[in-house]
Amino acid sequence: MGLTVYWTHFAENKLDDIYTYYKEKSGTRIARKLVDEIVNKTLELEKNPLIGQKELLLSHRIQEFRYLVYKSYKIIYLVNIQKKRIEVFNLFDCRQNPIKIDEI
Numbered sequence: 754m755g756l757t758v759y760w761t762h763f764a765e766n767k768l769d770d771i772y773t774y775y776k777e778k779s780g781t782r783i784a785r786k787l788v789d790e791i792v793n794k795t796l797e798l799e800k801n802p803l804i805g806q807k808e809l810l811l812s813h814r815i816q817e818f819r820y821l822v823y824k825s826y827k828i829i830y831l832v833n834i835q836k837k838r839i840e841v842f843n844l845f846d847c848r849q850n851p852i853k854i855d856e857i
Contacts, residue, residue, distance in 0.1 A: 756802055758795050759838040764829075767844040768792075771826075787824075791844065794823045795830070798839045802832045810854045818842065829854070 760768070768788060775784035798804065798821070805819035808829060820827045829843040845854050 755837060756799060756832065757838050758798060758841060759833075759836075760795075760841045764841045764843055771844065791823055791826065791828065794821055795828055795839070795841055797821075798830065802839050805830065808854070810851055820845075822847070827854070 768791065771791070772784045772788045775787055803819070805821045805828075808818040808820045808827075811818040811829070816831045818829055818831050820829050822828075825847050827843075827845040827847055828841060829845055830839055830841045833840050843854070843856075
């Protein structure tokens, strides 16, 4: 397909929040490792963009959102064929109230 991964500003901010939280809680090395692993997980989508399950909590939207799970995070994304990219919209901590997933 030749798609590339694109992070929205909202998703980048969530990634920054995760880094900041783990940096304060566990240190820079742990925070950097977690962030790198999340980013690497999204790069797997370039090989198989439809590997993620459809996100049922966002099924009321026009776009078809999918997700991958990494540790306790759902990586919410959609495949945008017109722009030839996989758009990461949110990193949702599954320990939160599921209603919050719709804030993208």
